Amino acid sequence: MNKKLLLAIALASTSISNISAQELSISFTNLTHGSHFTPLLFSAHTEDQHIFEINTPASTNLQAMAEGGVISGLLADLTALSADSVANPAEGLMAPGQSVNFKLSTQEINSKLSMTAMILPTNDGFVGLDSLSIPTEAGTYTYYLNGYDAGTEANDEIINGGGAPGAAGIPADPLGQNGTNASGVINSENNTHIHIHRGIIGDTDSTGGVSDLDSRIHRWLNPVARLIIEVK
Amino acid sequence: MIKFSSKVFLNSILTGSIMMALSACELAPEQEYSISITNLTHSQPLSPPVAMLHKKKFSFWSIGEEASEALEIMSEGGDGSGLLALKPQNPQYQGSVPLFPGESVEFTLNTNRDNLKNLSIAGMLVNTNDAFSGLNGIELLDLEEGQSSVYYTYTYDAGTEFNSELNGTIPGPADGGEGYNATRDDVTSVVTYHSGVVSADDNFTHSTLSSADKFDNPTLRIVVTAH
Numbered sequence: 131m132n133k134k135l136l137l138a139i140a141l142a143s144t145s146i147s148n149i150s151a152q153e154l155s156i157s158f159t160n161l162t163h164g165s166h167f168t169p170l171l172f173s174a175h176t177e178d179q180h181i182f183e184i185n186t187p188a189s190t191n192l193q194a195m196a197e198g199g200v201i202s203g204l205l206a207d208l209t210a211l212s213a214d215s216v217a218n219p220a221e222g223l224m225a226p227g228q229s230v231n232f233k234l235s236t237q238e239i240n241s242k243l244s245m246t247a248m249i250l251p252t253n254d255g256f257v258g259l260d261s262l263s264i265p266t267e268a269g270t271y272t273y274y275l276n277g278y279d280a281g282t283e284a285n286d287e288i289i290n291g292g293g294a295p296g297a298a299g300i301p302a303d304p305l306g307q308n309g310t311n312a313s314g315v316i317n318s319e320n321n322t323h324i325h326i327h328r329g330i331i332g333d334t335d336s337t338g339g340v341s342d343l344d345s346r347i348h349r350w351l352n353p354v355a356r357l358i359i360e361v362k
Numbered sequence: 363m364i365k366f367s368s369k370v371f372l373n374s375i376l377t378g379s380i381m382m383a384l385s386a387c388e389l390a391p392e393q394e395y396s397i398s399i400t401n402l403t404h405s406q407p408l409s410p411p412v413a414m415l416h417k418k419k420f421s422f423w424s425i426g427e428e429a430s431e432a433l434e435i436m437s438e439g440g441d442g443s444g445l446l447a448l449k450p451q452n453p454q455y456q457g458s459v460p461l462f463p464g465e466s467v468e469f470t471l472n473t474n475r476d477n478l479k480n481l482s483i484a485g486m487l488v489n490t491n492d493a494f495s496g497l498n499g500i501e502l503l504d505l506e507e508g509q510s511s512v513y514y515t516y517t518y519d520a521g522t523e524f525n526s527e528l529n530g531t532i533p534g535p536a537d538g539g540e541g542y543n544a545t546r547d548d549v550t551s552v553v554t555y556h557s558g559v560v561s562a563d564d565n566f567t568h569s570t571l572s573s574a575d576k577f578d579n580p581t582l583r584i585v586v587t588a589h
Contacts, residue, residue: 227426227552
């Protein structure tokens with residue numbers, strides 16, 4: 131009897147939320163040739179909310195994402211704001227060329243779509259989307275996303291495992307094509323606001339040089355990702 | 363309901379005239395598309411471009427998938443004829459000369475079939491190991507007579523040859539080296555976007571390329587007009 135009642139309540143609440151909900155079919159592709167993406171975070175939210183904004187300082191939780199790929203802080207922020215989120219749909223790192231397909235159900239009030247994921251290997255580079263107006267007419271919509279710099283860490287291009295917020299260096303190169311013992315490209319940066327990433331310098335010296343990244347492998351040209359949204 | 367539809371089905375099998383009428387319906391009025399390609403790069407000649415109208419499901423390449431042999435041959439050596447040979451009956455165009463920076467080429471493709479209205483175009487950036495640019499099956503069905511669509515194309519990496527930039531590995535005039543080689547030795551073995559070339563002027567002293575060979579997106583402008 132109780133079980134039946136619970137089922138009835140569950141069905142009722144499902145149908146109520148469906149009245150104002152939109153279910154988006156999302157396809158997301160890493161377009162780069164030599165960079166991985168850390169776990170993706172997609173979120174539909176209200177007009178006055180942002181995961182990040184160009185030309186403003188990164189939040190602490192955005193910094194954790196951009197420097198170490200940690201999205202739990204951002205996800206908690208968004209959940210507290212009644213955003214509709216999908217965390218880590220690709221279940222881990224996304225390799226160059228890899229795509230993932232998933233659904234995102236949104237409440238009507240959450241009319242803006244944002245996403246982030248760290249670009250690895252970088253110091254604090256990330257692929258992002260800030261507050262796209264979610265299309266409401268049926269159709270298939272394609273968007274191309276750029277690489278951003280969180281402005282929280284100098285792009286020294288040294289791979290030393292440093293992924294914690296504030297720790298210098300790059301956590302790792304999932305492609306395993308990095309060098310070692312680099313002296314570092316740069317020690318400090320003037321622009322501490324979020325901006326379009328200027329790209330990787332790199333070098334071809336695998337046992338020294340200024341960078342542990344390979345200029346032939348770890349650079350990219352924008353765009354770095356493709357987003358396809360299907361509205362039914 | 364069931365009875366009705368099975369009767370229709372039976373009729374259409376028995377009467378050849380209905381079948382003929384159905385296939386005749388697929389023919390639409392002849393549609394001509396004029397296509398203009400402009401090379402936007404500083405000094406990357408584009409190999410003689412190839413273009414084809416095809417069905418929605420067909421493509422020359424897919425991001426995240428390994429290149430076909432025909433795509434590998436085009437993107438490493440500039441010969442796109444193998445891509446056209448994948449669908450020899452389809453409306454197609456084969457350029458006869460490279461498209462140099464700042465130059466444009468114009469040609470037309472005709473079709474009278476509504477299911478052959480996806481357009482693909484490809485050409486190699488010949489001063490690279492395996493970079494190419496083009497269009498991947500864009501839909502022309504909604505392009506009305508007299509209308510034009512303008513596309514700025516991104517640059518792809520075939521994922522079949524490591525971007526070594528070494529002397530003897532690049533077929534274009536910057537090197538005069540080898541084109542197609544069946545060996546696949548790239549660090550990422552699927553089609554992706556291209557990360558650009560480094561060049562000797564950017565501290566990669568062994569590179570056979572110079573700053574003149576660098577490029578950024580977009581690399582081509584393509585204008586399609588329906589007539």
